[in-house]
Amino acid sequence: MLYGTINLFLIVGSIFAGAIINTHNRSRLLRRTLEALERIAQGNFDVFIEQDEHGRFNELTNSINKMAKELGSMEQLRQDFISNISHEFQSPLTSISGYAALLRKDGATLKQLEYATIIEEESKRLSKLSENLLRLSALEGSGGSITKASFPLDRQLENVVLLLEPQWKAKNIIPETTLPKITVCGNEDLLKQVWINLLVNAIKFTPENGEINVSLKQDGETAVCIISDNGIGIAPSELMHIFERFYKVDKSRDRSLGGNGLGLALVKKIVNLHKGNVTVESALGKGTVFKVKLPINE
Missing domain, CATH: 1.10.287.130 (Signal transduction histidine kinase, dimerisation/phosphotransfer (DHp) domain)
Structure with missing residues (x-):
């Protein structure tokens, strides 16, 4: 039993x-x-x-x-x-x-x-x-896989603003900058392309005598860059598509301004390769805000 x-x-x-x-x-x-x-x-x-x-x-x-x-x-x-x-x-x-x-x-x-x-x-x-x-x-x-090294992000942003001086001067725009010293580990050439693309877009779609702001801050182990303008803005229905290849918010207007619909796709790809993220907020007639977050020590 x-x-x-x-x-x-x-x-x-x-x-x-x-x-x-x-x-x-x-x-x-x-x-x-x-x-x-x-x-x-x-x-x-x-x-x-x-x-x-x-x-x-x-x-x-x-x-x-x-x-x-x-x-x-x-x-x-x-x-x-x-x-x-x-x-x-x-x-x-x-x-x-x-x-x-x-x-x-x-x-x-x-x-x-x-x-x-x-x-x-x-x-x-x-x-x-x-x-x-x-x-x-x-x-x-x-x-x-990308090559990374430490470099001063604030200095890079300042240099990009100066690089594009002929473009913002032609529209009588003086970008406001707030760039405290922050060093990040990343691919300097690729990240430079990110800031150029975002700032060129801000200049392109901001009217004469408009406002553009470039700011940088540190949030814990993350560097946060914000590029904003008071330009024409983007409709809510368009926002979800702007990082797609060849997507243009206004195809006729963007063509006349020299856009090819790849600039923001490149931005997103480069930021993702750095294990960061990029977001956008916009309202028609009020302007657009791009926010890029990058790990400081990746």
């Missing part, structure tokens, strides 16, 4: 133990699967879910691994195509721009000057688009 009771307890115990272990294994597999799917959704296709021996969900994990591999191959083909096309565009565009500039200087009529100017401006716009595509493609192909 005693041995029968013990055996019964052992059987029941083993069933419970098996259920607990099985539940734990399934929970672990589910967590790994969800993490892999999240990385795929973010555009990182370098994922592989390890399978459990005699697992019940091996067919599912096999399908996810296969999907990630195929998506990765397609993404690599896309990046190679963009990179190659953009590179091939550069030489002829430079030639077109150069010839157009020569035509403007060679005793052309007013009508010819007008056409030559349009050709030169459009070739420069396409050249800039090509450069941005190459830059974005290179960043996406980096696998999240």
Whole structure:
């Protein structure tokens, strides 16, 4: 009787133990699967879910691994195509721009000057688009690996404001700056591109005699840069799309101002590579505020 009771307890115990272990294994597999799917959704296709021996969900994990591999191959083909096309565009565009500039200087009529100017401006716009595509493609192909070093972020922001002086002076705008000394660890060249893109946008969409503010502050282990203006603003329905490639809030207006819809996509990609984040708030007729947060010691 005693041995029968013990055996019964052992059987029941083993069933419970098996259920607990099985539940734990399934929970672990589910967590790994969800993490892999999240990385795929973010555009990182370098994922592989390890399978459990005699697992019940091996067919599912096999399908996810296969999907990630195929998506990765397609993404690599896309990046190679963009990179190659953009590179091939550069030489002829430079030639077109150069010839157009020569035509403007060679005793052309007013009508010819007008056409030559349009050709030169459009070739420069396409050249800039090509450069941005190459830059974005290179960043996406980096696998999240960028060279970082410590540098004074306040000085970099000050230099970018000075670099763009001809543009804000032409609109009679004097940017207000609040730049306390803050050192961050990041890629100096890439972050410089972030501030240039954001400040160029602020100048571009702020009217003459408008206001632009560039401020910097430290929040714990995070550097926070805020670039704001009192320009035309962005409609709420547009805000969720402005970091998408080639998206333009006002396509006709943005084209006339030389935009190509890649500047903010580059901003977001560079900030993400620094494990930071960028947000935007805006109201039509009141202006726009971009806030970039970067870890100080990444």
